Amino acid sequence: MDFNAHFKATLDTLKDEGNYRIFAEVERQCGSFPKVKHFNGDDVSEVTVWCSNDYLGMGHHPDVVDAMVQTVQNCGAGAGGTRNISGNNNLHRLLEEELADLHGKEAATLFTSGYVSNWAALSMLGAKIPNAVILSDEGNHASMIEGIRHSRADKVIWKHNDWRDLDRKLKAVGDRPKIVAFESVYSMDGDICPMREIVEVAEAHGALTYLDEVHAVGMYGPRGGGISEERGLAHRIDLIEGTLGKAFGVVGGYITGTAAMCDFVRSFASGFIFTTALPPAVAAAATASIRHLKQSDVERQAQRDRVAKLRARLDARGIPHMASDSHIIPVMIGDPVKCKMLSDILMQDWGVYVQPINYPTVPKGTERLRITPGPLHSDADIDHLVEALASLWKQCAIAHAVA
């Protein structure tokens, strides 16, 4: 086989469809976020990021940066091994205690990313609970889908956020161990699940609940414990999974739950066992970030204010965006080529960076610009973004309808 010819032909198809991904190259400048340097060939310009998952700017917070720098100086760069073989640092344990406390759980287990935590925990639970069935919301993230697939457990997909459908499907499964897997904030539409109803349905059927709070930790609840904290439901959810890479601004993933469950995952999950532990400096920085957001509401309040302001300004200019109760503002374009083109013009002509979101991240025909306002966006930043979008809307005559 001519492997390279195959690679190129497949990529050409992707390009023809408008789904080929081009990464914008940026350099985050400590202290000036959300302004970043954008590299375009030899050209370097300053642009404003409107699509960051560092939702609260914690990646630049002095406490977080200081913790990381000091720990690198004290402990060096890497962990030096897996958790089992010489890489287990006391900073990992402190971080796990911080996380268990964040969600009011007995224990936590760290992973190298949120993706790995979902993949490893779901694949292990599905494989190691005899005769288990995993009931998965149809909107679940790729990391959950891959974990479930890898577990080889039976899988039942329930309609997105539809607890009545979940109820019917749980009933149909009958007397087997059941795991209900879902998210709190769905990151592409920004919608929030009906958590109380889902939890009550799962409880009625004796199912284990597995909740991905990746887009909510740090941002919702009085201490940043997520939607489950905000709604007083954390104690009724068996496993809460999260990331250290989004609102906490660092990198890493975790699960929290009973001591026995975390020990079970720690002892059997391949994606936990056979990989180098997170650098101690990462653990220290994440701990500092979580601690800060447990006692400071300033960032959350400011973010909420920015989100409300941008939504109101978009409404005033007739720019359609999907309604939701979260911090995520999707502006629907519905075409991959147009979506990419708009994003390119925003970057080149307006110094506004919003990455186009195309298939397979979202279904074909629902391509969008996904905007994530943060506490560090100024009024002037918002004015400029709205001005840019309004001007493009006029030029491109995109249908003024929300998909």
Ligand SMILES: *Cc1c(COP(=O)(O)O)cnc(C)c1O
């Ligand atoms: C980003 C994301 C993850 C993965 O988290 P990382 O720490 O970035 O690997 C998991 N679940 C959801 C819903 C996500 O959006």
